[in-house]
Amino acid sequence: MIKYVATDVDGTLTIRRGDVRISIEAINGIRLLEANGIKVSLISGNSLPVTLGLRGYIGASGPAIAENGCIIYFHGYKHVCNSKPPDELKDIAIKMGLVESWQNKFRFHDLAFFIPKNLDKSKIKDYINEIEKISNKYGFKVLWSGYALHILPENGGKGQGVKIASELLGYKPEEVATIGDGENDVDMLKFGNFSACPQDASEEVKGTVKYIASKPGGEGFLEIAKFIINKQKSV
Template sequence: MIKLVLMDLDGTLTEDRDSTRIDLDAIYAIRLLQEKRIKVGLVSGNSYPILRGLYTYLYLDGGIVAENGCIVFYKEKYRLCKQMDKSLVIEFKSLFKLRDTWQNEYRECDFGFVPAKLTDEMINWAKEKNLYIKSSGYAVHIAYNAAGKSVGVEKLLQLQGLKKEDVAAIGDSSTDIELFQQVGFKVAVGNADDELKDIADYITSNKSGKGVREFVDKLLKGELDVIK
């Protein structure tokens, strides 16, 4: 029996991959899980304050993995990465003529910039500075030692005393591949990146938030083979 469902935010709980509007069907799906006493948690590249606010007002209880694994919350907050030197953030943005994502003022370890296209020059700069660099498809991210969603989720499961087999996850982008490494049942929404679909146990017919509702309906009806 699944005890915890971990959900990505952008492109998963939202109405589409280019939208920041949370789908009402996704919220309803969360309520359905909660009625069955299945915990719901958030795993995202978003900053901790943003996810903490959503977590509180959606009345979730399954924990948070923020900043691509650097920040974990379950009853209390844990930082798994070194805080970023702001001078490097300014240098990177200026050198490559990028714009801060609006959440950078709230970030601690993993900083994002747009446009999201990652270039060889950026990769070489990051290598010289001994920094992690990756594009999520929404932004280019840099960090000293980004934990990755896999490390953050592993910590979250340890805090709750759960095994991989107890957990399902749903996402949309290639950054969720690391999330999938730590769970027993993997779900990609219908408009997810092909790399994620390739390793998913189930791909929804519907996109983003509607796909979340589809997955939850099938899970609670016993129509998915979640036993490994």
């Protein structure tokens, strides 16, 4: 029985992958789950103020999980990670031409960088490898979300964030479902009883989940929400 759903935001609750506008269908999906007694958490690479604000306005009652699982807010702060990338890693990313996220000043552990239009996005793996050469020495890793490149502590990750959030709520892994679309969601999608993604998710994600929606973005999320509810009603 699914009692708790942890969902990514960008590309999963937005209109489509690559878009940042929250889908009305996704909001309806979250409220449908909540109305059926299933708590929903937003888990994002965004900073806590953004994630926590969205959680409240959308109507999700589960913990807000931000910075790719590094920090959780539920009746107070829970720091999963215990450090922040040093200035050297930040300087390397900027010298490569990456643009620092405006949210970094509000972050505790995870730093995000965007790839500007004048840089070749097909070389994302090259950017990651270059930064990882230095970051690994400090105990940090690099993730690509489909929206931004993130540098975070090795013990961070959405899978760890969902695991701890589930424990805070008192739910077992078999009572948890996870939904996402990007490469930084993969470890999370391996946690719990059920995993799903929108139709326009990355190929790596599609190869990981148990259910792939027939529709993209937020429309796909609503489809997944209805699937979870209908499946439980039929048992």
